[in-house]
Amino acid sequence: MQNPYLELKDLTIRFGHGASGVVAVQQAEFAIEEGESYGLIGESGCGKSTILRAIAGLNPHYEGRILLDGTELPKQRGKALFRKMQMVFQDPYASLHPRKMVQNVLIEPLQIMGMDRKQERIDAILSDVGLDAGFRYRFPHELSGGQRQRIAIARTLIVEPRLLLLDEPTSALDVSVQAEILNLLNRLRRDRGLTYLMVSHDIAVIAHMCDRIAIMKDGRMLEKLTSQQVRSGAVTEDYTREFLAASAPAVAREAAQAG
């Protein structure tokens, strides 16, 4: 692969020390091209979200190297890096400050980054995520889960990042709303040329969203596949086959929709 945008080299993450310590991620490696959508999938507790938090800079205690655009990321991240890379959290009920109006949620990153035309940008981003400007003066508890997740996505995109880390962005939402949010994310990626790294335990979601997929088990990256291989079941590891079989109906439905 020529000049990947995000690259992980030999990433190992431990929690705790000595005998009681747990190795959450072991020698994870992958590379993502600019504009690509990459999926990490596995059962809960397999370390996929841990990788995401390390890349985002929320957990500086990792071994190995994370490269963004060819340069290694320092453990303590600066504002410039946060403008390139943002993260969408799993639970939109927990990721918005309960006391902050939508307008204040969106204006804060602009203030921190020292960006101009604040009001214009807020209006633009709200319409981009499919909310009208009337949402500006609402509080999170007045919004539905889907609306909250749209606000959370707007908050990340308002600083114009190039890489979006998506930590199961739809798993806390109703099934009917999930599709809306996934389609929104797909459209935003097309329109803005974003790169996605998405984590999920839902193979249908990943197959719908991602070009390439890595299967994780117990902190290891077991197998790397393309979405075609997932749909056709062309896998080598037994675990992957079982995993796919368990969610086969969902994938079949997804393949039918895609085809």
Place this chain on the structure above:
Amino acid sequence: MTDISPSPRPSTLRAWLTDPHPHSPAQARMQQLWRMWRKLRRNGSALLGLTILLVIACAAIFAPLVATHDIYAQDLGNRLALPSAEHWLGTDELGRDIYSRLLFGARITLYIAFLTAIISAPVGLLIGTLSGYLGGWVDTVMMRVTEVFLAFPSLVLALAFVSALGPGINNAVIAISLTAWPPIARLARAETMIIRHSDYISAVRLQGASALRILVRHVMPMCVPSVIARVTLNMASIILSAAGLGFLGLGAQPPSPEWGAMLSTAREFILSNSYVAAAPGIAILMTSIAFNLVGDGLRDVLDPRHG
């Protein structure tokens, strides 16, 4: 861009307060306050407490207007008089009108209670959130100091400070403040430790916010409601401490009409002329109960987890 104002401008205040599509930040905030007020209004006991507090506050503010006598004027010929048309609550051991003294005493009591709250709440909030957010040795040092203050019964600690500083209302305020901040710090620390691991704090960290910004603009606003509720509940014990210091002769000094001091002097006649002691005693009781009721109500209304 979609149309933002399909509905006509609301005409009445009520419609403005309940409009589901607020048009300005000010309107959105007022709507929040309105919802809180509606919630508080459903809480009968909190409303009762609030009413009592309003009466006491009015008594304190308008004391010179509603008082019937000069509170320092002695009338030794008419000492320890029973309640009458002339003296509504009777007179004390120097023939002073108890009703008028009670009104002016409300000023002192509220002055002590609010000043203490204003000093101790920010101190407790600051120490608690700093300790909880920074963790590590900062947390260890600050919490050990807090525990030292907590280890003493508050009245004993206040006594020690007052005897060092000398008696008087302002020294009583300082002494009570010193004993009032540690529980608030503990509360704020516990809240902060929950808040700092939440996703919305992670999100703002990923926006490049400094620790100071996170603490002041994201953590503290979440702690403030429970601190306010706690301080309101504490008001009762602050008033009792102030009255206790006054009673022991270390708070307000005679002839000041502070309720604790009034109670203290009335103690000598408690068996023969109990109404002299009853008036300030009931005043202290009612104020404490009112603060407790309001504090309970505020805790329910302000809790951010219930929107």
